[in-house]
Amino acid sequence: MAFHILHLLLFLTSARLCLSDEHSMESVPDLQNSMYLVVDGYPCIRLLNLSGEIGCSNPGREKVVVPMINFKDADEIFQPSAILVSMDDISSFFARLQDDSNFASNVGGVLIKPGTEIQKRTKGFSPAQKFPQAKFAPYQKIDYEWNPIGSGVMWNQYNFPVFLISESSISPVQEAASKNVKDKKVYTSNVAEFDLVMQTTKAGTHNSMSCLKEETCLPLGGYSVWSSLPPINISLDKSKPIILTVASMDSASFFRDKSIGADSPISGLIALLAAVDALSHVDGLDDLHKQLVFVVFTGESWGYLGSRRFLLELDLQSDSVSGLNNTLIDTVFEIGSVGKKSNDGFGNFFAHMTEVSSSKNETWNALKLAQESLPFENIKVSPASTTNPGIPPSSLMAFLAKNSQVSGVVLEDFDTSFTNQFYQSHLDDLHNINSSAIEAAALLVARTLYILATNKKELSSSALNAIKLNTSLVEEIIGCLLNCDPGLSCELVKRYISPINVCPNHYVGVILDEPSSTPYPGYVHDVSRFVWNFLADRTSIPKENTSSVCSQNCDDKSEVCIGAETGKGTCVVSTTRYVPAYSTRLMFESGSWNVLPPNSSDPMGAVDPVWTESNWNTIGLRTYTVQATAYDRFVLLGGITTTILSYFAIVAVRGSIMKALKKD
Ligand SMILES: *[C@@H]1O[C@H](CO)[C@@H](O)[C@H](O)[C@H]1NC(C)=O
Ligand SMILES: *[C@@H]1O[C@H](CO)[C@@H](O)[C@H](O)[C@H]1NC(C)=O
Ligand SMILES: *[C@@H]1O[C@H](CO)[C@@H](O)[C@H](O)[C@H]1NC(C)=O
Ligand SMILES: *[C@@H]1O[C@H](CO)[C@@H](O)[C@H](O)[C@H]1NC(C)=O
Ligand SMILES: *[C@@H]1O[C@H](CO)[C@@H](O)[C@H](O)[C@H]1NC(C)=O
Ligand SMILES: *[C@@H]1O[C@H](CO)[C@@H](O)[C@H](O)[C@H]1NC(C)=O
Ligand SMILES: *[C@@H]1O[C@H](CO)[C@@H](O)[C@H](O)[C@H]1NC(C)=O
Ligand SMILES: *[C@@H]1O[C@H](CO)[C@@H](O)[C@H](O)[C@H]1NC(C)=O
Secondary structure (H helix, E strand, C coil), rough: CHHHHHHHHHHHHHEEEEHHHHCCCCHHHHEEEEEHHECCEECCEEEECCEEEEEEEECCCEEEEEEEEEHHHHHCCCEEEEEEEEEHHHHHHHHHHHHHHHHCCCCCEEECCCCCCCCHCCCCCEEECCCHHHHHHHCCCCCCCCCEEEECCCCECCCCCCCEHHHHHHHHHHHHHHHHHCCCCCCCCEEEECCCEHHHHHHHHCCCHHHHHCCCCCECCCEEEEECCCCCCCCCCCCCCCCEEEEECCCCCHHHHHHHHHHHHHHHHHHHHHHHHHHHHCCCHHHCCCEEEEEEEECHHCCCHHHHHHHHHHHHHHHHCCCCHHEEEEEEEEECCCCCCCCCCCCEEEEEECCCCCHHHHHHHHHHHHHHCCCCCCEEEEEECCCCCCEEECCCHHHHHHHCCCCEEECCCCCCCCCCCCCCCCCCCCHHHHHHHHHHHHHHHHHHHHHHCCCHHCCCHHHHHHHCCHHHHHHHHHHHCCCCCCCCHHHHHHHHCCCCCCCCCCCCCCCCCCCCCCCCCCCCCHHHHHHHHHHHCCCEEECCCCCCCCCCCCCCCCCCEHHHHHCCEEEECCEEEEEECCCCCEEEECCCCEEEECCCCCCCCCCCCCCCCEEECCCEEEEEECCCHHHHHHHHHHHHHHHHHHHHHHHHHHHHHHHHHHHH
């Protein structure tokens, strides 16, 4: 019997060695590669605000190692496990997490399958709230549902790691998880190892105030960009009223590095860039009666950081906004989500306007006139429903908080609630928009701005019709900003900057070092740098002699150096600047961040959550096979049994030998 067990053990071990020896191994890394599968994934990370935490983190300072199981096989789980969830089951997963405390306590980690296949996108998914950032609304009705599908799951705190796995990792992970169920009787188990240890968890700092003090987190923020067309000549004191055209360049998502935001808000950014390009070819811009200024905010998803900081910098008349005067802002024209088309091919845009009757009429008439001039059929602009409680979530809210009399409009592809079924989810990607909707919006905006900036008597329809859109430019920008191929390595972007990443991601990021109007390029997001260069180029006045190459600044204060990173920079006359975007409740002082008390002159500051991101060292996810403890015990028991049996065998043998010897 003892020999039998021993033999069995030897056989099992050698069989396992043979199995794993398919590829020849020559080094320890080879061995590791064959044992571990590094899973390509995107983590949900820990964010903090003044009152608490959201997002995900390992519960302690250690890696989490738990067996994998499919959510549909997880009817009963008795040990902490990594649950593999498909997008079809995502709502039932989060519902069960809330209702079933036994299940919740056994969730050791979560792996989410991306579900990017077009044919599977029948159900919407939005981890955002039903009224995103409702506290900033300039009206009382904050239970209104702009985003009815919003589940709000990204605003909860999870003390376990959650990863979105990449398309290429699905099948091996799926296979490993399924094996765990099939092979219940085999004494091995496929585990996932999560490395999502957050500094704030380690240090026990559980809100923004304490983590900033202990330096375990950094504030969310970045750099907004503004530019004027034509450039503002500061020495020429001839200030015109300003038409401020606004878009956002940042989105949010449950998974930090999958914040694509194709429809909301990047479609609006693309329309703005294309409209600037169209207007830059118009003759006689100097003769317009109003000054066109374009501004692209970042940090808008996290408490309207960009617009609020911009307005504060205007108040402070800082360098980053020199040339602009707050009191001269005549109209705020915001381009929101404009990437959606209805199924019957109609592009329906809605103008959400503020209630300032005289200017509302003017803005609306300009939009109507511009729409009538469009060469496209099937494009319609309507005023938003009067049953809406007010404007939808937008940067315009920050302008209204500053001055409730500001005349503003937000152009959107929805009326009473979002048509985007994937607001702030990783599925708001390239497939969620239609480029012809963006093209229509861009031309509509360009012509509306021209009408608004021109004296009515001087407006001619031939001048209006001469404003043309470059549709291949729109297609190209879509490829650069919303797709990994070519992504930021596209020709258009490479002409201006050396991008750090290729796959575009529109998460705002954290603000590194002291905020400045002339930031170190390494601390500025790829997309901000691209937008800055693109706007500077399109709004510039061509210079006669552009032979000299610049690498940083130009001699003349009215000039900027475009393409500086590429080694072939040129100085052009342009008023284009970076404006830091970070909470108005924060101040950077002698190397660290301080939270300021609320200021009565900044009503939005009082409701600002002051978002920060926890620091972390490495984030990793891999899977491998381990022997279950049951198997280890089996081996141990086998070993003990063998020893005891051998002892008796020896005693018995010795006895019989003795007997035999005695007999002799
Ligand atoms: C801050 O985070 C907590 C979650 O811990 C959340 O309940 C709270 O609403 C957040 N505060 C704001 C102003 O969003
Ligand atoms: C600004 O205006 C002044 C006065 O007309 C002129 O001399 C100067 O060249 C202008 N600067 C630019 C950059 O156009
Ligand atoms: C802004 O414009 C107003 C009105 O034209 C003027 O009174 C004020 O002095 C200007 N402010 C600055 C800083 O130029
Ligand atoms: C965009 O909509 C038009 C109909 O207006 C349709 O023909 C076209 O295929 C759509 N494009 C995409 C990329 O879905
Ligand atoms: C608004 O414009 C319409 C023409 O489109 C005009 O009839 C009406 O009087 C205007 N209302 C105001 C308040 O200016
Ligand atoms: C339109 O955009 C494309 C892509 O950026 C560019 O190659 C082309 O020269 C542009 N056409 C015009 C007329 O500006
Ligand atoms: C441009 O350069 C040429 C010679 O290279 C020179 O003659 C001319 O004056 C320059 N023009 C300006 C505006 O500097
Ligand atoms: C409030 O903000 C204003 C500028 O907007 C500033 O002048 C003032 O000092 C601030 N008050 C406090 C108490 O920080």
